[in-house]
Amino acid sequence: EVVLTQSPATLSLSPGERASLSCRASQSGNNYLAWYQQKPGQAPRLLIYDASTRAPGTPARFSGSGSGTDFTLTISSLEPEDFALYYCQQCTDWRLTFGGGTKVEI
Amino acid sequence: QVHLVDSGGGVVQPGRSLRLSCAASGFPFNVFGMHWVRQVPGKGVEWVGVINHDGGNILYADSVKGRFTISRDNSRNTLYLQMNSLRGEDTALYYCARDYGVGKYIDYWGQGTLVTVSS
Numbered sequence: 001e002v003v004l005t006q007s008p009a010t011l012s013l014s015p016g017e018r019a020s021l022s023c024r025a026s027q028s029g030n031n032y033l034a035w036y037q038q039k040p041g042q043a044p045r046l047l048i049y050d051a052s053t054r055a056p057g058t059p060a061r062f063s064g065s066g067s068g069t070d071f072t073l074t075i076s077s078l079e080p081e082d083f084a085l086y087y088c089q090q091c092t093d094w095r096l097t098f099g100g101g102t103k104v105e106i
Numbered sequence: 107q108v109h110l111v112d113s114g115g116g117v118v119q120p121g122r123s124l125r126l127s128c129a130a131s132g133f134p135f136n137v138f139g140m141h142w143v144r145q146v147p148g149k150g151v152e153w154v155g156v157i158n159h160d161g162g163n164i165l166y167a168d169s170v171k172g173r174f175t176i177s178r179d180n181s182r183n184t185l186y187l188q189m190n191s192l193r194g195e196d197t198a199l200y201y202c203a204r205d206y207g208v209g210k211y212i213d214y215w216g217q218g219t220l221v222t223v224s225s
Contacts, residue, residue, distance in 0.1 A: 032207070032210045032211075034210075034211045034212075036151075036212075038151075043201055043203075043215035043216065043217065043218060044151065044212075044215060045215075046206070046211060046212065046213050049206070049207065049210070049211050050207075055213070087150070087151055089151075089211065089212075091209060091210045091211065093165075093209070094139070094156050094158075094163075094165055094209035095153065095156075095165055095167075096141065096143075096153040096156075096211075096212070097153065098150060098151040098152065098153065099150075100150050101150050101151075
């Protein structure tokens with residue numbers, strides 16, 4: 001079973017700054033890696049899939065990269081609405097695994 | 107537009123059962139696989155299980171296997187989660203969610219329904 005480890009647990013930044021969130025898989029499998037954003041009281045929202053493809057409606061300031069076991073979500077310039085929780089997720093034969101999350105706070 | 111409405115949550119005693127429902131609209135329900143995902147308030151997200159478009163393939167997380175059953179009624183555009191032998195650790199917000207990419211991701215989520223297992 002793949003374990004996804006996200007770091008850091010909390011990222012304290014200011015609007016306009018660049019954010020880099022890490023997701024590391026315990027074993028190399030596929031590059032079917034997604035990133036979700038979750039705001040308080042809301043369900044997660046798909047941002048990035050296939051490691052680097054933006055989902056419809058995802059702003060261009062969000063980008064995903066990586067392969068194998070190391071993946072990164074980058075937010076080029078933080079907007080006030082970007083302060084939220086972010087989860088990575090990988091799949092193996094229809095089974096989904098989520099990371100523990102990174103909170104991006106002001 | 108895609109709309110998923112979760113219902114059926116509540117407070118239940120340990121060892122008892124509960125059935126959740128998810129009413130889908132705005133898309134061809136019988137074409138998409140569907141997932142159940144849960145989240146303890148303030149904690150991370152845990153995948154519970156998945157059912158493919160016609161119900162012929164169902165998978166569960168080890169934590170619920172043998173206790174939970176996922177089913178669907180494509181004529182009613184409804185997804186179900188039958189939860190038996192409930193435990194305190196099953197307390198969570200349960201989301202139904204639409205599969206994206208044939209078993210790879212989730213693109214739409216319900217609003218969630220809260221299940222509290224407590225005596």
